[in-house]
Amino acid sequence: SFLAGEAASGALTSTLRLITKAAFENSQDGLRKGAILFFSISTFFVLLCVVLYGFVYPKLPIVKYYRSKAASEGSKTVSSDLAAAGIRSETEESRQFERKENKELLRENIDYALNLFVIYGLTLSIFPGFLSEDTGKHSLGTWYALVLITMYNVWDLIGRYIPLIKILNLESRKLITTASISRFLFIPAFYFTAKYGTQGWMIMLTSFLGLSNGYLTVCVLTSAPKGYKGPEQNALGNILVLFILGGIFAGVTLDWLWLIGKGW
Template sequence: MGMNTGSEEAVTKKGRFAAIVVCWFLGNGSLISWNSMLTIVDYYAQVFPRYHPTRMLTLVYQPFAFITIAILTYHEAKLNTRMRNILGYTLFFISSFLVIILDLATSGKGGVGAFIGICLISAAFGVADANVQGGMVGDLAFMEPEFIQSFLAGLAASGALTSALRLITKAAFEHTNDGLRKGAMMFFAVSSFFELLCVLLYAYIFPKIPIVKYYRSKAASEGSKTVSADLAAAGIHLQNELEAEEDPKHHERLTIRQLLMQNLDYELGLYLIYVLTLSIFPGFLSEDTGNHALGSWYVLVLIAMYNVLDLIGRYTPMIKCLKIVSRKGLLIAILSRFLFIPAFYFTAKYGGQGWMILLTSLLGLTNGHLTVCVLTEAPKGYKGPEANALGNVLVMFLLGGLFSGVALDWLWLIGKGW
């Protein structure tokens, strides 16, 4: 790069805070549409009572997300990351807007046609998620760990935000005609706004931040082809520099298979974090927790507590003594979470609502904390192209865990009848 250490340090401080803030918003936009759909399931449960919408919509979403990320990860080195991320956020925006249009067109009456429409939108969310999460984590993996942490915190914040909005809309509209429907439509209006904001932030603001330009230029000089469109958008053309660096060692890089083998424990860890979380949240919490004093507020309080503690858990690794950096320690912590399964089973059967709220909070806290620990530790020590590829691989395992967890969630229905 021909840059001395002093000027390098100066560049890596310029725009750092702005990049962290933009990463947070981009993380928020990666999940706010899907979280909105999850958070208004009580509306869909009322409109489509025979179709198990809580479980069904998630089951549609996950395979589309997983298959898309698998294809994108395989072709990752040749992809234009800029187009991939803009496509993802645009698809989120259009799909969120379509939810409102579909509901207006059917007057919120339900029926099999409307349910198929909602399922198709859910599938589009899955495709958008795979584009954005893999693209963004790959892009940020060769930058600073704080950027990934902020992006992941934004993901969790979308859950906390939608939960807070849900509680507000329930309180505001509970005793009005069509109250649930009004709340649901408000959700997707907010969601559409956030997605449009993310399209603009990623397309026009993020590439021009000095620290982002620095890391992308560095990745390009290490042989990365995925950053060229973003650099061009920031007014940087690296053709001459890359020609000057035609040293063969710049083009040697680990294959996807080698990266897979070197990081098996991290990949398995992410997979297991999300297998466990999604086998309990949100399906089991929405349908299997019985009747309690909180009544119709109970499920919303559980989901809100999970989301808020998941958000807090994504900031706790910033406290050095709490962050787990040992690979073995991470795996032990991840495996110990499987004790949640008997804990939830017996609490649902015999425990009070206070115990269930506490357990759900712990599920969220550990989910957020361990996710950030894995995704900030794994890319360390890799060059730009390899860190990008590894980011995509890790998100593929994360989405694979989500998919498996959602499928396993149906096991809670055994013996309950349909």
């Protein structure tokens, strides 16, 4: 899925950074060489994704199925995709579909939207700024921040697959909200761990931050669209993504607050 792929890209990027650092750490002009290799490999993957999306992805049976399903429910955004793949929708073009307005969708799912805002606002207020600047000095040296960021990305990826286990999939709106709000405990936890804890505790705490971020994101985005038709699901998805972006912006804006008391 998109969410798993997004997390996988973060884990792959972190792994690639570890490889380039290990390969060029002791060489002259190693940082420049590592950066060139990093961006060369990244560019290759981007181009590969463009090719796969343009020529392979539309031909996959599962993609054809869900695009046809969305079109049959009145979604107009997939019409060009279906035409490009050579699929003719059985839905009459003149047929009109009614769907709920965006305001109504937001009102019905305001808790999901705010949960996503809180999840990403809190996560981005800690990751990656705090992990890169305010974790102190430890035996891992310059590797320490990279290890923390890698652990976050890896466990974020793992967390996004946990809801596939039905018994572990959180669907209760109250429980999702409670879990999202409880993540504010990460703020004092990171503060005191950075000040008094060892690197092992910080690595564990960072891993749990990534795990909870990925897990709750998938729980929200898979629970919210249930019960809606294709066009409504698309509209609701756009609304939820807007709140995710708002949370990201709030998080990176608040990230500087960790610098209070450090000479600011």
